[in-house]
Amino acid sequence: MAVIPQSIIQQAIGWRREFHAHPEIGLQEYQTASKIRELLLSFGLEVHSGIAGTGIVATLRNGDGPAIGLRADMDALPIAEANQFDYRSVNPGTMHACGHDGHTAILLGAAHYLSLTRRFHGTVHFIFQPAEENAGGGRLMVQDGLFSRFQMQEVYALHNWPGLPLGEVVVSSGAMMASQDNFAITLTGKGCHAAMPEKGADPLVAGAQLIMALQTLVSRRLSPLEQVAISLTQIHAGEAINVIPDTLQLSGTLRCLSNETRKTCWRLLEEYVASVPVAYGVSGAVRWEYGYPVTRNHAAQAERLRDAAEHTAGISRVDGTHPPSMAAEDFAYLLEACPGAYCWLGADGATPSASLHNACYDFNDDLIAPGIGIWASLVERSLK
Known part of the structure; x- marks a missing residue:
């Protein structure tokens, strides 16, 4: 010794x-x-x-x-x-x-x-x-x-x-x-007067649904034996209280204990971003900042x-x-x-x-x- x-x-x-x-x-x-x-x-x-x-x-x-x-x-x-x-x-x-x-x-x-x-x-x-x-x-x-x-x-x-x-x-x-990866999601809708929502496509409602849907990525799309944390940590949208904005920005982080699970989560999160907003007339795109394995x-x-x-x-x-x-x-x-x-x-x-x-x-x-x-x-x- x-x-x-x-x-x-x-x-x-x-x-x-x-x-x-x-x-x-x-x-x-x-x-x-x-x-x-x-x-x-x-x-x-x-x-x-x-x-x-x-x-x-x-x-x-x-x-x-x-x-x-x-x-x-x-x-x-x-x-x-x-x-x-x-x-x-x-x-x-x-x-x-x-x-x-x-x-x-x-x-x-x-x-x-x-x-x-x-x-x-x-x-x-x-x-x-x-x-x-x-x-x-x-x-x-x-x-x-x-x-x-x-x-x-x-x-x-x-x-x-x-x-x-x-x-x-x-x-x-x-x-x-x-592992640690950051992501930035952009939801693009159509802005309009808040009193006439039917004339636009609301990215905030789509964003709220996407935030909740992403919680099911871990609980329903992955095995309970996998250890994953997906945390949405930032949300930015709008400038005026009586205007539905054109876009909404969401940011967050993904943590995994398996590099294979990490790759699966990349794919699934992109699927959610592309598909969930569609029902609200909104499109979604995700940009990754790939971090540590x-x-x-x-x-x-x-x-x-x-x-x-x-x-x-x-x-x-x-x-x-x-x-x-x-x-x-x-x-x-x-x-x-x-x-x-x-x-x-x-x-x-x-x-x-x-x-x-x-x-x-x-x-x-x-x-x-x-x-x-x-x-x-x-x-x-x-x-x-």
Whole structure:
């Protein structure tokens, strides 16, 4: 079992708080990337910058053997921070509300520890990824040659998880996180005076029927065993109270835990949009913004990550059967390109953590030591 020196843990906490105070939005992580590069070079690693813009890959080699990748996301969110502690964000309207500051510090701590101890045979690639939040930095890194330029047999990531107790790790085989797609529906009718509805074709009535019909897509067109969420979240129509408008705009999101179900939902939603409004003399069209695929762990790598967590100081429970989340994660792109696994690290201490993407959220620094320990254990046990 790896014993992480207190000096490295305290350094990592300091780095984490520095990153928290200076958050940067996806693909703009210039200051963050510069600090990461500076630290990695000081550890004696081989450092490659500018991957997918601001991404970094650092390589540590120690003899012959396989190669694995460890990934941390490093971008922040466009949220005005409500916290008042000393290291709160100095960048207005931007904060680390998802813990990427902590994930980055954990990976830096692991790189420092492994560069000193080198109790493994093979190669470790430390992947610092930009733009996990919405911009798909994982996809951009894959497209920019992450796996062709840096040969690795497996890739891993972790995420802090409010709602789980400190010391608990969740890593399941199969789906961990849902796919995520956004859609925008336009219903086109014929505007008219609100007192003479027979002279027009009302897109609002058609829209109301479509909203309700889409709820039956999940309950009647898919198996009850499928896990799908279709949420209509925006509706815009009209300018005057006495006018039936020409058009109505609906927007929403689709989440699935199977990529095959995801494709079925694309088809069915388009069928509903095309057919339901017809009875009201209205036409419908849908525009998709295809997002992240399902984050699906590979079985062998999930078992390897569970084993590493079970042999990490500070980890009291490893759960391999926890239900997946309907939230999305762009590590999915890396798992589509390379075998690997992703885990959640419980974040709730004596006081429960604020939720992710909340203006009062702060990463729990008590996760730093077990987080570094998981990566050290994984490397030392996988690359014996």
